[in-house]
Amino acid sequence: MLKLILHEDLPARIAGSPFLQPVLQVAAEVGKSVRGPSTYEVTGVYLEEEYKEIQEWVNSFKPILEERSVTIMCDGWKGTRNQHIINLLIYSPRDTEAVIKVDGKMLMQKRRHLYWSACFAHCLDVILEEIGNRKSNEEGLDMQENQLD
Structure with a gap:
């Protein structure tokens, strides 16, 4: 297993995967006659089955x-180390930012490879709004308007 992880450039965290131990146990029980799935089976059969299962879960x-x-x-x-990155964005005109943060933290506790980060567009909007509300900017805008008149 160690050589598989190292030579195939698999992430080291695969050793702690909850899916790995059951596979090793079944292989030990079956013995030398066990064979892994072919490339076709992984990409053509099992991937499609996994996709359908996840699609049903999302549809629920x-x-x-x-x-x-x-x-x-x-x-x-x-990513830079050829690892797949999936960015999930959740938008709701009704939910508050605080609720979304709490929900995100709960999901991160449940899924250890899930990360929450602030929305860049929202942060930029807040920053620009704060800059626009500064008294010095309001005075500058008033002066520009007077010069145009």
């Missing part, structure tokens, strides 16, 4: 999402 939340006017958006790419 649709009534709740519609009730709360929540939209889930997804963006994905590969």
